[in-house]
Amino acid sequence: MKISIKNPINGATLTHEGLLDTGHDGLILLSWDAYVELGLRKCELPRKLWSTGVSVTGEEFLLRAAYAEVELGRARRLVLVETYRDNVRRLVGRGFIEPYIAILDGPKKLLRVECESTSSRAQT
Amino acid sequence: MLLNSPRLEYYGVPIYMGSDRDNSCERDRCLDGFEYLNIWIARYPSMKRQGIYIKGVSEELYREIKAQSAKLGKTVSEVMAAAMQDWLRRKSPEEEREFLQNNLAYESIEEEILTKYQGKWIAIEKGRVVNATESLNQLKRSLGDVDHRIILKVGEARPMKKYLGGSSLRRIKS
Numbered sequence: 001m002k003i004s005i006k007n008p009i010n011g012a013t014l015t016h017e018g019l020l021d022t023g024h025d026g027l028i029l030l031s032w033d034a035y036v037e038l039g040l041r042k043c044e045l046p047r048k049l050w051s052t053g054v055s056v057t058g059e060e061f062l063l064r065a066a067y068a069e070v071e072l073g074r075a076r077r078l079v080l081v082e083t084y085r086d087n088v089r090r091l092v093g094r095g096f097i098e099p100y101i102a103i104l105d106g107p108k109k110l111l112r113v114e115c116e117s118t119s120s121r122a123q124t
Numbered sequence: 125m126l127l128n129s130p131r132l133e134y135y136g137v138p139i140y141m142g143s144d145r146d147n148s149c150e151r152d153r154c155l156d157g158f159e160y161l162n163i164w165i166a167r168y169p170s171m172k173r174q175g176i177y178i179k180g181v182s183e184e185l186y187r188e189i190k191a192q193s194a195k196l197g198k199t200v201s202e203v204m205a206a207a208m209q210d211w212l213r214r215k216s217p218e219e220e221r222e223f224l225q226n227n228l229a230y231e232s233i234e235e236e237i238l239t240k241y242q243g244k245w246i247a248i249e250k251g252r253v254v255n256a257t258e259s260l261n262q263l264k265r266s267l268g269d270v271d272h273r274i275i276l277k278v279g280e281a282r283p284m285k286k287y288l289g290g291s292s293l294r295r296i297k298s
Contacts, residue, residue: 008260009267009275026286041219043275046230046248051284063286067260067275078260080281091288 003092004071005030005081007038014038016090020111024093026051026063028070028081031090035083040066045080053084070096072113176204222272225251230274241278248274 005028006013014034021029035041044066053063063082070079079096101114186200193203229251230237237246237253244256245263255266260275267273 009264009273021288024286024288026288029288041223042270042273044273045276045281046234046274047227048231048234049276049281049283051286053286053288055288060285065281082286089288093286 003028004069005034005038006069006071007040007043008067008069008078009043010039012038019089019091020097020113021091022094023056024091025095026053026082026091026093027079027095028068029053029063029087029089029091029093030081030083032083032085032087034090035064035066035081038068040068040081043067051082053082072096219271222250222270226272226274229253237278243277243279245275245277248276 004015065080065082068081103112241256246256249270257263
């Protein structure tokens with residue numbers, strides 16, 4: 001299953017394979033290039049409302065945030081997507097799957113995400 | 125004279141390298157161009173092709189770029205053009221200016237926005253609130269052509285601390 005991210009203002013869309021990171025408690029972390037490519041600086045939150053990202057090594061940095069339409073299967077949600085300058089990672093955070101049922105199948109190293117109309121699996 | 129004997133050449137295109145240590149008086153007299161953020165673009169009327177002179181680049185850096193380009197099967201000019209386009213894309217002065225203008229405007233009238241437009245969608249362009257609507261779709265109709273814009277559902281977002289990293293799970297099947 002792919003995740004589509006759409007700029008709600010100009011309609012620019014980017015599709016990529018979902019990479020679920022249960023250690024990221026945000027919603028969606030985009031790469032800086034994807035953020036720029038989608039033109040999300042034209043629908044951005046004020047910097048005063050940006051969250052702070054904390055890396056595994058304890059470094060802190062501001063996360064630019066913008067509204068985007070994210071499509072997972074047939075479910076479409078308007079959420080805040082984030083990035084920081086020169087970030088190359090694209091993550092789907094734990095916050096994004098909160099409305100869904102997520103079943104972790106340890107022996108098979110699979111994660112099953114179920115929403116109303118569709119489901120998908122992920123592997124560690 | 126330097127123009128007749130370039131030190132470096134790539135696929136027949138002369139590339140002039142310079143550093144502060146170079147004796148560049150003669151070369152500078154030959155340049156007919158302009159400086160833009162340490163990049164000189166010079167035209168050479170005696171030649172059919174244009175040459176590009178980048179001031180202050182060390183030969184070691186050039187050699188490294190050439191070696192890495194070759195590894196990727198690209199020409200130096202392709203790599204340099206991509207790097208310059210990338211820089212321009214990242215550092216659009218107009219976007220930076222509007223970013224500051226919009227954010228300073230928001231910060232100066234934040235209290236007013238929070239009381240007046242609570243629960244509404246607002247857009248800030250060129251330092252002013254252009255509209256406040258009940259939905260994002262309604263808001264779209266009033267937006268202009270700008271390089272940076274703030275869009276906000278008032279009262280919804282708040283800054284938090286978010287942890288990045290941990291185990292990543294790759295989605296493999298639909």
